[in-house]
Amino acid sequence: MSDSSPLPPVRLHPEAELARDALSTPLLSRAARLARWAGPDTRVDAGGELVEEQLPAAAELLGLTGDDAAAWASEAWRVALDTGLVEITDEEAGTVAAGEELGLLTGGAPHDVLAVWQTALETVLADASVPDLDDLVDAVNPEEGVTEIDFSSLDWDPEAEAEFLDGVLGNLYLLSVNEEGPGDGPVPLPALAASMIVPSDMGEPTNDVLEQVSDAMMRLDDQFRLLEPVGLVEYQPVDEALMADADEEPAAPVDDTDVSRYGMVRLTPLGLYGLRARLQEAGFPAPAVGDLADKGADALLDGTAHFPPAAAQAETEQWLARREPLAAARELLAAARGGDAGAPLRRLRCQQALSLVGATAEPALREVLEDAELGGLARVWLSEQGASDVPPPSEAMIFWLTVDTVAAQLAAEGNSDELRALVEGLAQQHSGFFSAAWRVDHPATADVLEAMGRLHPDKKIAKEARKAAFKARSQQGS
Structure with a gap:
């Protein structure tokens, strides 16, 4: 995703609704339950992690079972710690208590709840960028003299891994907000992986490129499985039946009929909110429909100049809803004047906005019939409204x-x-x-x-x- 191209505006759900979504996500709700459970008898190690002896009790509290129960409990605790839902009261003794942020989940404003969730998201994104080290840990064998992991031998660049995931999420965001994209529909995992690997000017991908896409798919499969519990995405994982051998990775699909078996992902409304916040923090202009509703007509016409049609109309409707129709029409016409390079597009957006106002705007249009820049626009509008006594335009006009x-x-x-x-x-x-x-x-x-x-x-x-x-x-x- 290039930072030189303006992003289409996103249509966000109301903050109160998003806050409810955040509170109901598996990971944040688990973190909150652990924070309420934490007390003087809860013990953590030097890094703030729950000591191993306490993980079974934490997993039982959360209703987690199976081989991954302890890992999910540990993840929920780490989120609770990073978000301030719990805090270490005595580092030397390793004791903890509920943190100040816990009160925000029940007594804070929706924006406060979303700020806690956003911190939780950052924790999970950081974890998702770390490769699976299980095989390396298993390789530690004191009997054979292998007592520690040689991290320098890892083919892993933490910064590059984080950038790759950020790029994938940026492309997923762009696909979700673009009117020509899938919108609320899911995106096939192979297409998302290919968007990061296959050059835009490449015709038929080479075998090497297809291998890279397959590798990327499997990395993303692991990462989206981690990101789903925090509420960023809804994810249908890669069908394990496609992998005949556990050590083999599936090739990219060859037709559209089986593409869903290779993983499907979509951003949730909460995920759109979270990624937009991250994009803004990274310096990307990431507009949302409604941003211009309380600004002047000049900001509306310039701001929606390159919006897709449906987004431009939605933004204009919100702007008009806050104003008296005739006054709004006069303000729009005044903002549409000018001889600068952007003026023609402002007048086009003005004409489209006036079509939403209706007949109430007629006096404002009649006032500019003799205006050199607006007279032609006014005649077109009046004629389309079926108004009478519309003077014919001159040839020059x-x-x-x-x-x-x-x-x-x-x-x-x-x-x-x-x-x-x-x-x-x-x-x-x-x-x-x-x-x-x-x-x-x-x-x-x-x-x-x-x-x-x-x-x-x-x-x-x-x-x-x-x-x-x-x-x-x-x-x-x-």
Whole structure:
């Protein structure tokens, strides 16, 4: 995920709902139960971990059974310690008591609960970046002279491992918030692994690359199993039946019919909240729908300029809900003025926002009918509303509005198929379009004509557009 591209806005659930989700996650609820259980008789070692003799009692308290019961109890205790739900009262004696943060889970505001959960998430993410050391521990054999682990022999770079997991989660976040992504749907684990391994310009992946994807899948399988109990993701693990030999890793799936057996993962609403907070802390602009609701119309139009359509509408609806319709319309129109590079797209967003206001905005639109920058927009809006007595636009206003509209589409979508169709339609409807368009007194005239020359499939018409762009630039320079 690149930090140069703005992230689409995320639609977050209300904090009260997210706080309830956080409290019900297996790991935080376990940590809270251990914190309430902790007392003068609870003993920890020098690192604050529960001594081994106390793990069975902790696991029993949490209702954990099986071979991993002690490990999950130990993880819950570590979360309780890191989040301040328990605190060490005497390091020398190794005694503990409930911490101040425990009260926040029952008496704090939703934001306080989420702050505790966020700390728990960081603990689990740090654990997930550590490889499984069981085989190395088993290798310690005093009888053969092997008494300690040689960490220097490990093929493990802690920083690189953490960066890899951060990258995977960043891609999962981007897929989740992008309107063209799966949204609330799960993402296949092979696709997520491939997003980190396979170069974007690679056609058919090589066997070496496919092996790397398979390795990454298995690492992610272990990591997502750890991340699910903290509520970050919902995860369907890799089907163990795919691994005929315990020492072998499954190859990447060859078709879509069996892809779910290779693992499926989706961010929970709580996970979206948590990852957005981490992205913001790392310096990424990670907007959320509603961020602009209490800001001015200028911030709304600039802020939603490159939002996907549905997100832009949702943001605008929240902004309008806090304002009186006619006053909001006047504020939007005032913010849409300007001759800067972003102005055409502001006017497009303004027009889209005004379509949500309805007929109440009519007086504001009539007030700008003679405005050079807004008069064309006002006429279009009034006509679409079925208003009467709408004065016809002059030819100059029609051409100015056309240039402004194309400039806005260029800024919003680039060289899209929709813009190409618009360009072809303009040239077809107006036989003398280019002979008149270069004279339009709009800052973007030359850029628009150059784009039309680039986009139009007819070489003769494209040449006309380029000539008109040259004349426009010459006029601007004179």
